[in-house]
Amino acid sequence: MSKLIDAEIKQSTLVRATPEMVYDALTTAKGLDAWFTVGSEVDARPGGSITFRWKDWGPDKYTTTSRGPVLEAKRPERFVFQWYADDPSYATTIEIDFEAVEEGTIVRLREYGYHDTPSGRAALLECAAGWGEALTLMKYYVEHGIVY
Numbered sequence: 129m130s131k132l133i134d135a136e137i138k139q140s141t142l143v144r145a146t147p148e149m150v151y152d153a154l155t156t157a158k159g160l161d162a163w164f165t166v167g168s169e170v171d172a173r174p175g176g177s178i179t180f181r182w183k184d185w186g187p188d189k190y191t192t193t194s195r196g197p198v199l200e201a202k203r204p205e206r207f208v209f210q211w212y213a214d215d216p217s218y219a220t221t222i223e224i225d226f227e228a229v230e231e232g233t234i235v236r237l238r239e240y241g242y243h244d245t246p247s248g249r250a251a252l253l254e255c256a257a258g259w260g261e262a263l264t265l266m267k268y269y270v271e272h273g274i275v276y
Contacts, residue, residue, distance in 0.1 A: 130243035130244055130245050130248065131243070131244045132240075132241060132242065132243060132244060133242045133243070133244045133248060133249065133252060135242075135252065136238055136239060136240035137237070137238065137239040137240070137252065137255055137256045137259055138236075138237070138238050139236075139237045139256075139259045139260050139263050140234060140235060140236045140237065140263075141234070141235050141263045141264065141267050142229070142231060142232060142233070142234050142235075142267075143232050143233045143234075143235060143266070143267045143270050143271060144231060144232040144271050145232050145233060145270045145271060146204070146228075146232070146233065147204035147205070147226040147227075147228045147233045148203065148204040149233075149270055150204070150226055150232075150233045150235060150266075150270055151203050151204035151205075151207065151226050152203075153266050153269060153270050154207065154224060154235070154266060155170060155172045155201065155203070155207045155224075156170055156172065157169055157170045160180070162269055162275050163265050163266055163268070163269035163274070163275055164180075164182075164262060164265060164266070165180050165181050165182055166181055166182065166183045167181045167183075168180050168181050170198075171198065172198060172201045172203075172207070173198060173201050174198060174199060174200055174201060175197070175198070176197070176198040176201070177195060177196065177197055177198060178195065178196060178197075178198055178209045178211070179193060179194070179195040180193065180194045180195070180211070181193045194211045194212060194213065195211060195212070196209055196210040196211035196212060196219050197209065197210055197219075199221070204226050204228075204233075205225065205226055206223070206224065206225050206226070207223075207224045207226075208221065208222065208223045208224070209221075209222055210222070210241075213242070213251045213255055214242070214247045214248055214250065214251030215243065215245075215247060215248070215251075218241070218243060219241065220239055220240065220241040220242055220255075221239065221240055221241050222237065222238070222239045223237070223238045223239075224236070224237050224238075235263060235266075237259055237263065239255060239259065
């Protein structure tokens with residue numbers, strides 16, 4: 129087994145909306161499909177599962193599916209799941225915390241558990257940029273109703 133990369137992805141953003149609105153945009157199939165995916169499935173409870181589906185996404189027409197178990201789901205405070213980002217033999221963990229502040233909600237995302245392999249390092253870099261883009265798209269959706 130490969131050792132893990134001693135680095136993690138961290139992204140955060142302020143969304144001018146309630147924690148419940150932001151939580152639902154990131155943890156429900158309806159919310160995800162409005163701004164990010166097509167035909168996703170979410171059973172948002174510990175022991176449930178999450179399936180992301182992208183079809184012809186972005187300029188390169190990216191089409192793929194990624195899935196994994198839901199580990200924690202405490203609306204509207206915290207959502208934790210795993211997925212298989214680069215290799216089906218291991219999963220990374222994504223923790224999303226929602227903090228209510230006067231201006232709205234601060235979303236803090238952390239992903240870790242990438243293997244120290246060429247494909248693991250490439251996936252870490254791709255997902256670091258991807259999560260930044262995803263949180264920005266979600267912010268525009270929740271604040272302004274801009275959909276995919």
